Amino acid sequence: MxxxxxxxxxxxxxxxxxxxxxxxxxxxxxxxxxxxxxxxxxxxxxxxxxxxxxxxxxxxxxxxxxxxxxxxxxxxxxxxxxxxxxxxxxxxxxxxxxxxxxxxxxxGALGDEDGVMAILGTGSVYVSRVDGTLRNVGGWGFAIGDQASGSFIGRTLLQQTLLAHDGIREHTSLSRAVMARFNDDPEAMVEFAQQEACPADYGAFAPMIFEYDTKGDLLARDILLDAVRDITMALDAVVFEGCERLCLLGGLAHEYAKRLAPRHRAILAEPQGDxxxxxxxxxxxxxxxxxxxxxx
The missing domain is CATH 3.30.420.40 (ATPase, nucleotide binding domain)
Known part of the structure; x- marks a missing residue:
């Protein structure tokens, strides 16, 4: 051995x-x-x-x-x-x-202790442990799951940018910045989505959303309001009565931690490890x- x-x-x-x-x-x-x-x-x-x-x-x-x-x-x-x-x-x-x-x-986050852990990165998943019993929520993948993940909100950003291009919604500084990434060519964006993009590629657009949200961008705000709603629903499903520790991991954990509902922020704890x-x-x-x- x-x-x-x-x-x-x-x-x-x-x-x-x-x-x-x-x-x-x-x-x-x-x-x-x-x-x-x-x-x-x-x-x-x-x-x-x-x-x-x-x-x-x-x-x-x-x-x-x-x-x-x-x-x-x-x-x-x-x-x-x-x-x-x-x-x-x-x-x-x-x-x-x-x-x-x-x-x-x-x-990594909780060791052997009870509590709740959420991964909020390219994908998303939530796990709770109560008296040694584990419960899993989410983690169903990019095609039909991973709400609030980097890949999910990145793809949403591209979708909403095309709606702005078509005049269905108002352009914002964020949507114009996304269009500039594709040289203001919507067909290049569609080509990217159809032939090249994987979850990590969509996730690469997520930092723009948080950046522009701090500037008051309405498109960024709308996307994050929906994402935080999805996180809140998932956490409400796994945070058990008496839960004292909620740990967030993943590349978007820091940004989402600031936006959690007060009841969830109240039990946020630093992970023991990754x-x-x-x-x-x-x-x-x-x-x-x-x-x-x-x-x-």
């Missing part, structure tokens, strides 16, 4: 890997592109392997050792479908276990060295 474990945090924007020893010390790290199960599995597998290989290199260990080390992976979208079975066959690890990224984020730290904790529990030695 290996003296190490590999932990993976795979989201819509990036795949992060950590190589940890049996004391939980991270000795190497790596990072690659998206590892969302809703994208093509070939891309996911390549990014996971590359990130894990970087972590080994960072620790001064040969990449060929990947096949001797077990891996614990938290991936966006892994709660949907059976594609993880195909993915597991394509990965070189000594043993491979999957959970969805909400579980590793929950473990999703990758949670993946390390769960990897060590899943692949205990002592148990493996006892079986020999």
């Amino acid at each position: 290996s003296e190490y474990v590999i932990a993976i945090d795979g989201g819509g924007t990036s795949c992060r890997a950590a190589l940890a020893d049996r004391h939980g010390r991270v000795v190497g790290r790596g990072k690659q592109g998206s590892a969302n199960i809703f994208t093509t599995s070939d891309t996911i597998g390549a990014n996971i392997i590359a990130a894990a290989g970087q972590a080994l290199k960072d620790a001064g260990i040969e990449g060929s050792k990947l096949s001797e080390i077990p891996a614990f992976l938290g991936l966006a979208g892994i709660n949907v479908g059976e594609r993880q079975r195909e993915l597991a066959k394509a990965l070189p690890f000594a043993d491979t276990r999957f959970v969805h990224d909400g579980l590793i984020a929950m473990q 999703a990758l730290a949670g993946a390390v904790q769960l990897a060590l529990r899943t692949f205990p060295l002592e148990t493996a030695r006892e079986k020999r």
Whole structure:
């Protein structure tokens, strides 16, 4: 049994890997592109392997050792479908276990304590823990879910910008700035959406919305009012009576924290750690060295 474990945090924007020893010390790290199960599995597998290989290199260990080390992976979208079975066959690890990224984020943010965790990044998902029982809300992917996520509000921004171009709604400084990104050519925007754009590409427009909201832009305001409404509804579904800790993770967490309903802001707490730290904790529990030695 290996003296190490590999932990993976795979989201819509990036795949992060950590190589940890049996004391939980991270000795190497790596990072690659998206590892969302809703994208093509070939891309996911390549990014996971590359990130894990970087972590080994960072620790001064040969990449060929990947096949001797077990891996614990938290991936966006892994709660949907059976594609993880195909993915597991394509990965070189000594043993491979999957959970969805909400579980590793929950473990990283709250440890073993009760509370609620929300990921608000390229995608969105909410997890609560009460007396050890977990409940999952959202995380259904970009096509029909991920409300309030960067990808969701970024796509909404493009949709509303085209409505302004067509004269259906008033142009604002934000919609004009988006049009300028596409050289004021609506067909270029449609081409981007039809042939190129993935969730992370739409998510790249999200920072503009928050920026222009601070300037009083009406389009930015409308998009964020809808997004915060969706977050509020989701949190009301998972925040249980007596809940004392709500942790937000993800690239948009800081911006949304300022906009939460007062009842949710009142229980906001700083996360203990991030999703990758949670993946390390769960990897060590899943692949205990002592148990493996006892079986020999």
